Amino acid sequence: MTHDLQRYTESNRAAWNEAMPYHQRAAKDKWDGRFAMPGYSCLAENELEEWQRFGLTGKAVAHLCCNNGVELMSLKNLGAGECVGFDISDAAILEAQERAALCNLDCRFVRTDVYAIDRQWDGRFDVVYITIGALGWLPDLARLFARAAMLLKEGGGVFIHEIHPLAEILPDDGKQEADPLRINDPYFKAEPWVDYGDLDYVGGVHYDSVLPQYGFAHPLSDVIMALIGSGLVVERFVEYDIDTSAGHKRQEGKGLPLSYILVARR
Numbered sequence: 292m293t294h295d296l297q298r299y300t301e302s303n304r305a306a307w308n309e310a311m312p313y314h315q316r317a318a319k320d321k322w323d324g325r326f327a328m329p330g331y332s333c334l335a336e337n338e339l340e341e342w343q344r345f346g347l348t349g350k351a352v353a354h355l356c357c358n359n360g361v362e363l364m365s366l367k368n369l370g371a372g373e374c375v376g377f378d379i380s381d382a383a384i385l386e387a388q389e390r391a392a393l394c395n396l397d398c399r400f401v402r403t404d405v406y407a408i409d410r411q412w413d414g415r416f417d418v419v420y421i422t423i424g425a426l427g428w429l430p431d432l433a434r435l436f437a438r439a440a441m442l443l444k445e446g447g448g449v450f451i452h453e454i455h456p457l458a459e460i461l462p463d464d465g466k467q468e469a470d471p472l473r474i475n476d477p478y479f480k481a482e483p484w485v486d487y488g489d490l491d492y493v494g495g496v497h498y499d500s501v502l503p504q505y506g507f508a509h510p511l512s513d514v515i516m517a518l519i520g521s522g523l524v525v526e527r528f529v530e531y532d533i534d535t536s537a538g539h540k541r542q543e544g545k546g547l548p549l550s551y552i553l554v555a556r557r
């Protein structure tokens with residue numbers, strides 16, 4: 292791994308370890324209660340439609356940047372086969388493992404940088420799943436999708452449900468005084484965003500951190516070209532006027548793409 296890549300991801304690991312107790316204070320009991328109900332899913336309607344089209348029953352799923360596991364657990368409850376979540380945050384993986392045990396869900400969770408997923412997992416999955424707010428933490432998309440392609444069986448697919456990069460350049464709902472349709476940030480930005488704390492979008496607690504966290508602006512063309520460059524074939528791409536980030540509600544209903552689902556096949 293290059294020095295910069297490792298520096299970014301290790302710093303982000305610390306940031307997510309710091310953020311998770313805030314998220315857990317706000318929502319851990321809620322998720323434990325919900326997943327105690329057989330068959331519970333937290334996935335949005337538009338994503339469920341796309342899973343019906345893709346076919347989920349019995350499929351082996353690798354979820355990259357799985358955080359506390361609730362999306363992967365939902366796929367399991369919807370009929371997926373082997374489910375393995377990978378995330379760099381020790382605290383997120385521990386929460387996911389505890390919930391899987393508590394709610395008797397047959398999902399495994401592995402703490403690792405996605406760029407360093409062990410080779411033992413190669414060729415084991417029908418789906419590599421990437422969701423809401425994951426790509427913006429990852430510095431190198433070409434390397435990400437090259438690793439994702441190796442995890443897939445022949446014919447398997449990468450299923451991405453993400454925040455649209457257009458939404459990311461508009462002011463988030465925390466900036467209530469700003470015109471929601473004004474461009475706040477550049478769409479193209481080679482250097483990382485450097486921030487300190489304030490990752491509690493679940494409970495809304497503001498905090499500062501000592502160590503920086505690094506975010507990355509990925510234009511949609513970079514996502515698509517990185518998939519193509521990894522030998523994957525883009526087979527479906529849908530844009531939605533639906534805020535999946537929970538931070539851009541003010542832009543809903545204004546005719547802008549706020550999220551997308553993209554499927555690419557090995």
Ligand SMILES: C[S@@+](CC[C@H](N)C(=O)[O-])C[C@H]1O[C@@H](n2cnc3c(N)ncnc32)[C@H](O)[C@@H]1O
Nearest residue numbers: 300307356358378379380404405422423424428
């Ligand atoms: C905003 S969460 C998105 C996950 C999920 N969709 C959610 O809504 O909870 C971002 C996750 O990416 C993880 N992450 C960031 N960089 C990573 C890396 N290099 N390898 C693995 N996980 C990473 C973080 O630990 C965090 O759990």
